[in-house]
Amino acid sequence: MSLTLPETGFVVLVDKPYGWTSFQVVNKTRWLLKKLTGIKKIKVGHAGTLDPLATGLMVLCVGKMTKQISLLTADEKEYQATGCFGRWSPSFDLEKRTIETHPTPNFNAKQFENCIEKFRGKQLQKAPIFSAKKIDGKRAYLSARAGEKVEIKANEIEIFYLNADASKWPNVNLHIHCSKGTYIRSLVNDLGACYGTNAVLTALRRTRSGNYKLSEAVKISELKAHLASKLTQG
Known part of the structure; x- marks a missing residue:
């Protein structure tokens, strides 16, 4: 059976590596989701950018969860x-x-x-x-x-x-x-x-x-498996 996005969408917590732009993290996530699901258009956004030389927690929103980005961006x-x-x-x-x-x-x-x-x-x-x-x-x-x-x-x-x-x-x-x-x-x-x-x-x-912690985030090398675990059987 194929994998597909949950109706409600979901949040992904990523530990951004040094040298990566926030756009690259979003793009990598979108590319992996397309590969896993076969869906051509998938909405992915982030709730707060990090400079390329910074590392740490990035909160990504997928699917319908992108509607919550403005709310999550306002978090401390x-x-x-x-x-x-x-x-x-x-x-x-x-x-x-x-x-x-x-x-x-x-x-x-x-x-x-x-x-x-x-x-x-x-x-x-x-x-x-x-x-x-x-x-x-x-x-x-x-x-x-x-x-x-x-x-x-x-x-x-x-x-x-x-x-x-x-x-x-x-x-x-x-x-x-x-x-x-x-x-x-x-x-x-x-x-x-x-x-x-x-x-x-x-x-x-x-x-x-906000309520999301770096200890809950996954590394880029773990991202594909983590995304697959959040998808549903189509």
């Missing part, structure tokens, strides 16, 4: 991140090859905690110019790559929890629980400015999105 997120202080890039992460080194002050625990405290709670934040944020219908990174001036308005976000481990200074590990629309690259960059230097995001992993 949790991340584990690492920032390197004293370094900078125009993308605020390692995507851009040119990394400029700036003076790194000695670590002062009280001064650093004061900076961390400033970024807890509601605040206005600007997205990086090298981001997928739309400005007048155009992705910001397209304008930035073309050398055009990019003006990004600040949006209100909320950071519910922010904890830092600076035991390996100038590399700082961060645990972040935040609202939809928070750019961790911008947070790290802004923390660097607060501390009187620069900072660049060197690692990012999403560990939770």
